[in-house]
Amino acid sequence: MLGGDPQVSGFEDPGAFGFETRAIRAGQPHDPYTGAVVTPISLATTFAQDAVGRPRHGYEYGRTGNPTRHAYQVCVASLEGARHGFAFASGLAACDALLRVLRPGDCLLLGDDAYGGTFRLIDSVFGNAGVEHAAVDLTAPDKLRDAWTPSTRMVWLESPTNPLLTVVDIEAVCAVTHELGGIVVVDNTFATPYLQQPLALGADAVVHSATKYLGGHSDVVGGFVATDDDRLADHLVFTQNAVGAVPSPFDCYLTLRGVKTLGVRMDRHEASAQALVEVLDAHRAVRSVLYPGRPDHPGHDIARRQMSGFGGMVSFRLYGGRAAAECVASSTRVFTLAESLGAVESLIEHPGAMTHASAAGSALEVPDDLVRLSVGLETASDLADDLGTALDAALECAPASPSELNPVS
DSSP states (O other): OBTTBOOOOSSOOGGGSOHHHHHHHTTOOOOTTTOOSSOOOOOOSBOOEEETTEESSSOOBTTTOOHHHHHHHHHHHHHTTOSEEEEESSHHHHHHHHHTTOOTTOEEEEESSOOHHHHHIIIIIITTTTOEEEEEOTTSTTHHHHHOOTTEEEEEEESSOTTTOOOOOHHHHHHHHHHHTOEEEEEOTTTHHHHOOGGGGTOSEEEEETTTTTTOSSSOOOEEEEEOOHHHHHHHHHHHHHHOOOOOHHHHHHHHHHHTTHHHHHHHHHHHHHHHHHHHHTOTTEEEEEOTTSTTSTTHHHHHHHOSSOOSEEEEEETTHHHHHHHHHTSOSSSEEOSOOSSSSOEEEOTTTTTTGGGTTSTTOOOTTEEEEEOOSSOHHHHHHHHHHHHHHHHHHSOOOTTTSOSOO
16 A cells, blocks of 8 residues: 555566665656656546446545655655555644554653754644654654553654754663654654665654655755555555545656656765765864764764765854854855755755754753754765855854864864
8 A cells, every 4th residue: 555546567676676766767668658757747637447446556635645655755765664654744744644643642752852843743733732742862763661651552753863962772662662662763863765775674654755855956845754564554545535635647757757866966965974974074164074984973883884975964052152154154265054955956054043943942952153064965075165164254253262162273
């Protein structure tokens, strides 16, 4: 079952093939009428039926199912190692669909370092509907036992987290949660299925902002849920159709096109990210660097065990506080000051004032000296020079005392 759409033949047993092969072929047979190698964009909103209640090819209405959307769902589900996949109009629409399994009086536990938009949805939307929540340090899975109540139903985690790049032991969290009778949802946006597959580690569902690395080109907004749980799949089939927060066929086409190059893009994102970590390590203005690929990162060993790479996101903290962070974020030429992440262009932002402003005053508030980088595909030396110049500017516009500065350099 993949969003209620009929199966697409032509590429049997996709699990027998490698990741990059499935990204290009799973769910995407050559067009039977023309031989086209690219999945067509099916714009139809309704489909002919041979008799009452007997759709000719399994499709009835565009909100319920669409051939282009089905191809996209089959492909990404395959990449996550899932039997069920569902596309939504945004990452938050995908989160919303999963959260609708909760009822008033139920409680959700989430990590104390999470995307501000997810927190806003849980706190202000589902909180107002009677769903309770609490923030937990998920780097210590046994803390779930202390936070657990008879009404707890779900644990929501990110790994690596947004924006502090904290790594959570997914397998350990799943073990504790399942022992206590709950389900685990993993936001896999930062890692992508190329670097990490949470279902294989015990997660019940995986959610993505497809706007980010899956699409990869800053030109489409979308979300995705993958699961092997049949009951969750039934819930998602119903919710996807009943609520109707589905992507357009063109959005599905764009995301599917982006997915084809996910593997090679992630390799380049990571290589450049590691080069920039060296720049940050060597600069006097930098207080600390947050990147799972660093051997001194608290979650480095876990990341090595559950991921095949460390990704293209880097965060760092600065001497000089918020003024220094805002100065760096405003002083780049190659990096673009903008929200979002995971695309071909490099982005820089101040999370406290931008993507995570909604978490201010909560347990999920982020440090005001934090800067987040989404490392793109530009020439690595250009990115390094640009970042170094911006860091130099921070020393001028937000000077710190000599005793505070990084002693290197």
